[in-house]
Amino acid sequence: MSVLPSHLKYSETGEWIFMNEFGHALVGITDFAQESLGEVTNVHFPELGADVGVGDEVMSLESIMAAAEILTPVSGEIIEINEQLEDDPEMINDEPYDSGWLFKIAVHDEAELEDLMNPDDYQTLIDGQ
Numbered sequence: 001m002s003v004l005p006s007h008l009k010y011s012e013t014g015e016w017i018f019m020n021e022f023g024h025a026l027v028g029i030t031d032f033a034q035e036s037l038g039e040v041t042n043v044h045f046p047e048l049g050a051d052v053g054v055g056d057e058v059m060s061l062e063s064i065m066a067a068a069e070i071l072t073p074v075s076g077e078i079i080e081i082n083e084q085l086e087d088d089p090e091m092i093n094d095e096p097y098d099s100g101w102l103f104k105i106a107v108h109d110e111a112e113l114e115d116l117m118n119p120d121d122y123q124t125l126i127d128g129q
Contacts, residue, residue: 003031004123005097009116011073012125016097019113025074028101029061029092032126038065040089045081046103052078054112059102061092070102074112080104 008016014033018026034040042062052058052072059070081103085091092100107113117125 003097004119006119008097008119009073009113010119010122011071011116013071015071015073017073017113017116019107019110023107023110024079025076025105025107026101027070027073027103027105028096029068029070030122031096033068034093034096034100037061037068038063040092043085043089043092043102045085046078048078048081050078052076052105054115061089072105073116074105074107075109076105076107078103079106 004010008018010016010030014030016028016030040061040063044060044062046052046058050058053075054072056072057069058072058078061068061070082101084099085102092102094100
């Protein structure tokens with residue numbers, strides 16, 4: 001069973017999102033997603049200032065086993081990237097819900113969060129895989 005913090009929302013494609021009080025959200029990949037990907041070796045970040053829609057491919061991760069496209073779970077503007085991952089991409093594997101976050105987005109429509117899954121629903125999804 002994967003670790004799934006209860007304060008996060010989850011997408012079907014393995015991204016998590018944490019919304020703060022300022023309308024900004026941190027996005028990362030789940031513990032299950034990083035385990036499936038294997039040791040991350042390279043990170044290709046989204047463009048700062050990019051305006052993105054729900055489900056847009058915004059960045060990619062490379063591992064020794066595969067490459068993965070990261071989709072944005074909400075629409076908004078990319079306002080920050082986790083620059084620490086450039087020198088230490090393994091943080092995604094070591095701490096996927098903490099220092100291994102990927103990017104921050106200024107969310108256009110918080111109602112889009114309602115379309116994402118809670119931890120129980122996401123656990124049911126990954127149990128079926």
